[in-house]
Amino acid sequence: MIVWLNGPFGGGKTTTAAELDALLPEAVVFDPESMGPPLVPTLSGIEPVHDFQDWRPWRELVVTALTSLDRHTGRTIVAPQTVVV
Template identity: 55%
Template sequence: MIIWLNGTFGVGKTTTAAELVRLIPGAHFFDPEQVGVMLTHATGLPKVGDFQDWALWRALVVETVTRLAGQVGGALVLAQTVLVEDYWQEIRAGLETAGIPLHHFVLHADRATLIRRIEGDTPLNSPWRLNHLTAYQDALPWLSREAQVVDTTRLPPAEVAAHIAATVTPDPA
């Protein structure tokens, strides 16, 4: 099973993912961004504004996640912002073809909360993260159709993770 945490930068995806791995027995974490980081070291690729613009990134994410899920078993928790609907459709279709159950969650918070969180995240406080808030708002309609939206505005990551874990794991009773 794959649990994909989507949402804008600074909403708490990585922190929530760490909590999920702690809560779900046998769960593992993978950051698809690392596939993009790897590709930025390759020469000969076309210049793009975001590594997600490379079809190669999307294909390698599907391949890597599929193989990793087969290797480690259990739940695989991913934290990655995907705001382009066509890119998400491509990734989702690839994972469906691989036969891996996919649970897609969008962590959401209101704009004022996001700004406060981003500005308060001292090591990562960057204009780049703030500049992507509008793209997130623009993507929210399709994200809401494609995923379960979890409002994190007033919830700490541990509670968000507990909610997601309860949603994806069967009740033992």
């Protein structure tokens, strides 16, 4: 199961993710934001954006990573990430 925590910046998503991690022994936390910085050197000169979430490769990598982690671990995955669009 993938639990996506969406909400405003500073709204407590990371804190909630940590609480869920502590309450659910089988849970793991995955931060989708971690998929953004590796794309910056490659894509920033090709397709400048205000936020890496605007890059289609970021969205595809997040889906692929979460799906793979779900299949590989069989655990509940908690993903704290604001998604505006």
